[in-house]
Amino acid sequence: MRNVHFALRLGYDGKPFCGWQLQGPHPSVAQAVLDAAAPLFEGTPRLLGASRTDSGVHARDQRALLAGDARVDAQRLMIALNARLPAQVRVYESAEVGPDWHPKQGVFGKRYVYRIWCGGAAPPSLEPLCWLRPGRHRLDLDAMNQAAEQLTGEHDFESFRSTHCQAAHARRALWYLRAKRNIDHPDLPPGEQAGWLIELDVRGNAFCHHQVRILAGTLVDIGRGHTAPADVARILSARDRRSAGITAPAKGLTLWQMYTVGQEEEALLPSGLSWPGAPWRVSP
16 A cells, blocks of 8 residues: 555536535545545545536546545556445546656646527427526517627726635636527427527636636627627626626536646647746747
8 A cells, every 4th residue: 555646537516516625524526536545545645636626516627636544546446436425426537646746747728619509499408408498489689799808808807707706816717708598408308499509718826715616607698799899808807796687507617628738729729828837838
């Protein structure tokens, strides 16, 4: 038996959990992983996640460090964890790493996808993953994307973070934000009457507490015509949470991907964009 550090890549359905982070007696994804790992280690292992997710938020690409005196190798660890974890959590990759490895190592940004079902009845497989917007009216995607263009770039997103956010500041680099209709999802019903699956694709270097959900709530207000795209500048400059839209429901949000150095092109990162703390230096 030896002290081993494992790099894990996980996905989970956030509905049964209060979030990733340990929160006392409340069910968390981290606690589910620790419970599943307990028989595989001598003593209590250490678990560190790359990103917090709120209660009810899903993840397709969470990264984590699991370290301790292990009884198994990386492959057997993954198999054993998946046999013991609840069906809502799965480990996709497991690899042994050095003692100095951190789950945020080399990560320069994240991609979130927020799903909205607009009008009609949502398919049963998509309903748990979408903000349901019943009614006959469709969202104006052109107006939403006009607003999105004004939200990209490095801004102070004070108006778009929770009043409970503990980050020192709200300045973030948001390089991609698009609203589009997904017409290719295999679970979409036939015909036009059932409704639309709208997806917000959000990519940035980091995000404040509830930032993506508030962006989603604000863009939906714009898509409904209740707010004009031109109001985005006013909302940003106000630096006041009350000036932006509602915090959209957690169940529509998925942590889709973390980008590491070497994935700049895949992330659609604009050439030359950098920020304080970026894991590489950009040439002038």
